[in-house]
Amino acid sequence: MAKKQVVSATINGNATEFLCEPRQTLLEALRDNLDLTGTKEGCSNGNCGACTVLLDGHPVVSCLVLAMEAEGAEVTTIEGIAPSEGLDPIQQAFLENAALQCGICTPGFIVATKALLDTNPSPTENEVRFALANNLCRCTGYDKIVRAVLDAAERRKASV
């Protein structure tokens, strides 16, 4: 077993140092070393999107990123999406549009939606479907998720 390493990163706005083994993925470090279990594991090989987090603002599947690659980076997980009081408009839109059933895919979808709307504030339905195609949901058939994302875009515009 290789020696543990110290990683310094900003996680959900907080300067954080943590220890990890070189072989650990960012997903594993978040969940097991930092207790941020909101980020989910559905496949561990990049195919389901349940583990999506933002790395310096870009959506990545954290199961395909080594924890050590987060050195110096800003990481945003589902736990860092809501403001300190209340919810983000994306979260509110998911709730009001009934866009979740079992909810295991929801953290990944919400983080991916944030990445989409940060770069494209007014996506078309097709752009939403394209941007979220790496996030699998087995429960909803996506209809209500796509509606929630379109609704979230409107809410974000209304709130600025």
Added chain:
Amino acid sequence: MATVEQDLATAGSNGSGPKKYKVIGTRPIRHDGVDKVTGRAQYGADIRLTGMLAGVVLRSPHAHAKILSIDVSKALALPGVRAVVTNADLSDPGDRMCELGEGAVNLRHLNHNIFAKDKALYRGHAIAAVAADNIHIAEQATKLIDVKYELLAPVVDVVAAMQPGAPLLHADVYTDDLGEKSAQPSNVARHFRFEQGDIAKGFAQAACIIEREFHTATVHQGYIEPQNATAFWSADGQITVWTSTQGSFSVRQQVAELVGAPISRVKVIPTEIGGGFGGKIRVYLEPVAAALSKKTGRPVQVLMSRADVFEGTGPTPGSFIKVKLGVDAHGMIVAGEASLAYEAGAYPGSPVGPGAMCIFSCYNVPNGRVDGYDVCVNKPQTSAYRAPGATNAAFAMETVVDEVCQQLDLDPLEFRRRNAAKEGVRRVDGPVYPKVGLVETIEACQRSEHWNTPLEGPNRGRGVASGFWFNCGLRSSCSATVNPDGTVALVEGSTDIGGSRTGIAMQLAETLGIAATDVVPTVGDTDSVGYTDVTGGSRVTFATGWAAYLAALDIQQQLCARAADEWDVPAEAVTYAEGGVNGPEGRRFSFAEIAAKVNAHGDPVVGRGSADPQHCGGAFATHIVDVEVDPELGKVKVLRYTAAQDVGTAIHPAYVEGQIQGGVVQGIGWGLNEEYFYDVKGVMRNSTFLDYRIPTCLDLPMIDALIVEVPNPGHPYGVRGVGEVPIVPPPAALANAIAQAIGIRMTQLPMSPPRIVHEILKKNV
């Protein structure tokens, strides 16, 4: 957007007529919603306990092999390894059946499925498990376990497995052939038959007879959360299990049987669950985690990888189905004959029974015969998947119906309407229908904008199909405590996969005349709530909702007695109505007013409800789909989809739509893409989500749910059950649309691009 159609005579929840209900039919935000959009909800893999070890299961790399020996000494010697367990660490429950609430299992088979005993029966069959300080050490240790195998020829296809001389899975499984035991052991565990009328006479009256054969591939439930289990075996013998399951009481029973403990020693704490669809009823990891915890004295968490899920947990069966249908000159069905052979996987028990009951269930078939065969193959033991068995059957039957309509030049919806199952019609397997809503779903389709908008363009086609599922009742319990702030704390026993705790709370709220937000629902563990069967069979909103309704009536009664006391009037003089207690001379306390008094003096008010309702009212659906087929690539694009379904009463219409949309999309995946690929060695070659491709949002249009409400007379609020039937029609509807688009009848699932191109090339030679 979805719309709601209602039986006019009973217009209720959210139609244009007078409103029958205050809470039912509205769309409140679910009680567990905020936790699920902020990442706080605790799923099985999120459990963290002091001193917890990680467990990893070693699985057979071979599809069929004798296990000669298992040497774990090297694994045990690895630093950080705490224990290794195999089948020898489980208790042998004997050759008995155990009812799990929605289907029974043979406990010896269950035991051998948890850990193979003498033989590995499929690639992915669990052999041993290691507990270690972390998952990486445990994984490394599994590679040090030395298993000696003697390879045997595998059989992974249902038709091949039925042939004489096929590789035999079990030396002790004989065919139960219409009640007679076969002379030789066989992969065919059971052959049964349903019959009514006289099929020879029936076919003699037919003007058109179509007979076809169909093959469907093995597919997986595909829940996004892999199986997981965490267990702690305390020094006093108390076993606590945390797991994502569809039924905590069913896990309790299975674990108790497999580790040899009384059920009272096992407490199951259901965590949030990331999808199940029938696949999270049978246990896989829970007894393993318990056995490892017993050996180590520490809590142990065992998780599956995605490949483990595909290779080691129940998929739904591949099948071979023959259908023959006779229709007379007036376009009425006169006879039907079918034979269904379903893969059970490694152990007997495929859902061929329900498949055989469903195959003619949408029609009045006066003369019918159905044969069913349950067949073992070297694949994981199949388990339930949303309307288990019905989708395979509907693909065959609804395709044949479409071909009949084409030959006789009949409108496919009109043909279905005229031949539809309705009140008084007897199914081939015996039961006579009570009031059901198939005709209403067909008529809703006939009136729909979709059906009345012509589809134009080359290589495009429109298809329709209907489907049926029984739904079920079974047992449910809950308790409800009145809080002095005018709210109710509801503890119910059904694990919640898709918002059901809200649908149950709404029925309690409706009965008490309070807001849905004034009920605080919790899913209880097996020590905190009464016995409750699995979340399955589309039963939760129906039966656990019923228990909540009974708990509310119990509260009403207690509050009336309390008010009678306060007013010093006889108890009979007080009634509960309009969200409060009402006494003589206009005396009244609202629910909140009387609730404020309950803790001041007298007994606390706790309502109790337990139910085993019988009249669950079957569900019917009729779907319309438009497709475009790429004639060069064979890719089928779904252009538009409408699903009409009789739901009885929609308690929470948004979640009803969600069930319909989700089921339809699973059906689309089954129809167009999903399948287990096996190589000649019986090894699955596509055990990732990249290669076992479930639909993504880019593959789909919006799914229009057309909610039809024909209230179930067997439920206080008319609930039927919603979750399962939406998966039944899609593969058939797609096949019928493809036939219209390119003139080719697909008889094999999935209708994937290579298969379609193959058929196009065949046609063009």
